[in-house]
Structures are given as structure tokens and as C-alpha cells.
Amino acid sequence: MNLSFEVQINRLAGNEDIELPRKMSELASGFDLYAAVTEDMVLVPGQRALVPTGIAIAMPGGLEAQIRPRSGLAFKHGITCLNTPGTIDADYRGEIKVLLINLGQEPFAIKRNERIAQMVFQVVPEVDLVQVDKLSDTVRGAGGFGHTGTK
Ligand SMILES: O=c1ccn([C@H]2C[C@H](O)[C@@H](COP(=O)(O)OP(=O)(O)OP(=O)(O)O)O2)c(=O)[nH]1
Numbered sequence: 001m002n003l004s005f006e007v008q009i010n011r012l013a014g015n016e017d018i019e020l021p022r023k024m025s026e027l028a029s030g031f032d033l034y035a036a037v038t039e040d041m042v043l044v045p046g047q048r049a050l051v052p053t054g055i056a057i058a059m060p061g062g063l064e065a066q067i068r069p070r071s072g073l074a075f076k077h078g079i080t081c082l083n084t085p086g087t088i089d090a091d092y093r094g095e096i097k098v099l100l101i102n103l104g105q106e107p108f109a110i111k112r113n114e115r116i117a118q119m120v121f122q123v124v125p126e127v128d129l130v131q132v133d134k135l136s137d138t139v140r141g142a143g144g145f146g147h148t149g150t151k
């Protein structure tokens, strides 16, 4: 499979030193995002914060970017994205920000140019919502939320 797209990116003023999002291995799904905090941002347990990345992007319509946590930060420090996956719309031109929360037991300091999350691009199909009086029948019907049991 060889889907490929061009996505424009720029650094916002004052962030010339911020690393551009980067894949850390050849076939990685995500581009790691770097914190553009001007001074250390400390999250105490339970605290959330919108962390700047210093970058903005423009992708073609039909794509979205998802902002996802890094598992290492989540496992070691309880740092995750509160709204995971965050949604970056194709028509958004503002700074990409990462909504982090500290679910750990210790304060955590976010430093400038540390990798805080990752950005995964996805294709979004065009969908027309068509209003109808009755939906098609299925075996599952309205069963959900554990309806099929645990084994
Ligand atoms: O983790 C995130 C989530 C969103 N955004 C930006 C890009 C996105 O296109 C925009 C709106 O996000 P969303 O639709 O999730 O938020 P909303 O609460 O519905 O705001 P809006 O009314 O602006 O759509 O905010 C980020 O920078 N980081």
C-alpha cells in the first residue's frame, strides 16, 4: 500500500529552535511532537494543561491528524492526552496544542523540545448523512455495552 500526501508545516514565530515533528523509526505511524513551552511546565497529579508545539500545518481535505499519547510517558509518569485522540481538522490553521493530564502520583515537568505526544494522519471518508424513518435490520440490533458477554 502506498498512500502518500503532502502536508505543509510551519513554525510559529519565536519557535525557530523547536524540532519539527519527526518519525523516530522508518515505519512509525506517528510524528512525535515537541513541547514549545518557554519555561518548564510542571503538572502536579491531576492537573491538565494545553501544551504548545510551536507548529501549524495545512493538510489536504480528506485527511485529519490525530494527537495521541506516547506510551512511555503514560507508563512511566502517568502523562497522557485527556482528549485522546485529539482531532486536528483539515481546515485548522492554528497552533497544534496537546492537552496533557498527569494521572500519575508525582509532579511532572515538561521541558522545551521534549517529545510529548505523537501525530498520526488518517484518511477521512466523505460521508453524507441521509435521514430515514427506519434503519436496516441486524442480528445485533440495539444490543451493546457488554451485550455479547465476556468469554
Ligand atoms: O488535541 C487537540 C485537539 C484540537 N486541536 C485544535 C485543532 C482542531 O481542528 C481544533 C478543534 O478541535 P475539536 O473539534 O476537538 O474541539 P471543539 O471543542 O469541537 O472546538 P471547535 O468548536 O473549535 O471545533 O482544535 C488541537 O490543537 N489539539
Ligand SMILES: [Mg+2]
Residues within 6 Å of the ligand: none
Ligand atoms: Mg469541533
